[in-house]
Amino acid sequence: MAGRAQIPTSNSALIAMIADEDTITGFLLAGVGNVDIRRKTNYLIVDNKTTVKQIEDTFKEFTNRDDIAIVLISQYVANMIRFLVDSYNKPVPAILEIPSKDHPYDPAHDSVLSRVKYLFSTESVASDRR
Amino acid sequence: MAEIESDQLQRASLDETKVKNEDEEEEECILQFLDSLDAYLTLVDSLSSSLRQGWFDLASARQSMGHTRISSKLFDHKVHSASTTINITELDADNPSDPKPQFSLSKWATTKENPSSEVPNNSNLRHRAPTGVLEDDEKSNGTQVSSVVSNDIQKERSKSLTIFGGLVSPKLRTAQVSFETALDKIVEIANARSSMLSSFSQLQLNKKSSS
DSSP states (O other): OOOOSOOOOEEEEEEEEEEOHHHHHHHHHTTOOOBOTTOOBSEEEOOTTOOHHHHHHHHHHHHHOTTEEEEEEEHHHHHHTHHHHHHOOOSSSEEEEEOOSSSOOOTTTOHHHHHHTHHHHHHHHHHHHO | OHHHHHHHHHHHHHHHHHHHHHHHHHHHHHHHHHHHHHHHHHHHHHHHHHHHHHHHHHHHHHHHHOGGGSSGGGSOOSSBOOSSEEEEEETTTTOTTSOOEEEEEETTOOSSOOGGGGSOOOTTSOOOSOHHHHHHHHHHHHHHHHHHHHHHHHHHHHHHHGGGOSSOOHHHHHHHHHHHHHHHHHHHHHHHHHHHHHHHHHHHHHHHHHO
16 A cells, blocks of 8 residues: 655655646745756646646656655646556655645545545445345 | 363463454554544545635735736746745654654744844853743743744745735735645645555555454
8 A cells, every 4th residue: 555665754845736826826825835956846837738748747756756745736637647646655745636726626536535435335335245 | 181271261361352452453443544534524625615715815816916916927936945844754663564654834944043043042141130030031032032933934924925026915915824724734634644544554454464
């Protein structure tokens, strides 16, 4: 289930974001924006010109960086790369699906909840048999 | 014969106790899983409210300041570190098969040295003054430190706002507060997620070992 590698503990890890412009703007106001020496940011603004390949590459980049603790991804963006998000199973960085302005949060699509929901379906099958 | 029987009885009661303990552990694990699942769903709902408030305030600020003054084109692309970061610790380092990271938020950390180091530390000096005066001195030192720290935090907050110009709408400031609140909830959600996945993997292990 979760990766068996040791968790990289850190005192100042970043929050990465893959979301729409307003969400990114808001979180940058809250002070999470980071630009490193290579001029790489810890966010990707997704608009109608952003390709699925760009989103996939950014997701892979963020999940492989050691200095990122949490990756926030709008759920509608996560749905575009659902296979990649669902197959991710490391404890850090934590992938959190968040709502966006135009797409409210749907627990049925959340990768963490879909991973654990089979536990309930097994239980309901067992109770039906009784 | 009697000895063999008592041995067998002892073993049976030990086995029974062991099974009972395992059942209790499993029930505890299930409760922990359900609690963290409930916390996760509640927090996501709460996060949605904070984000909605933030988007609304941002839209209001955009309306009063103008669309071009609040745009991604104004984002700072110069090299700079994040003021708000995350601290990660491992909750159960003795159990490498069940990693459980714990996240905590560090808001508005400044790049300056710790302001308390700038306040003189008189604790090693002996004072002949009455204790009350000394305590007042210590309290005023503590107040000075906290006011220096809150000034630094306000400076960092203002720095984030200056991306959009010197004079900004009050709605932009309230949007900033809404998104800061959202960040607190995000960290709690991350911890609930970690707890949920940890207890879920424990339940799976128990299921495999029992089958």
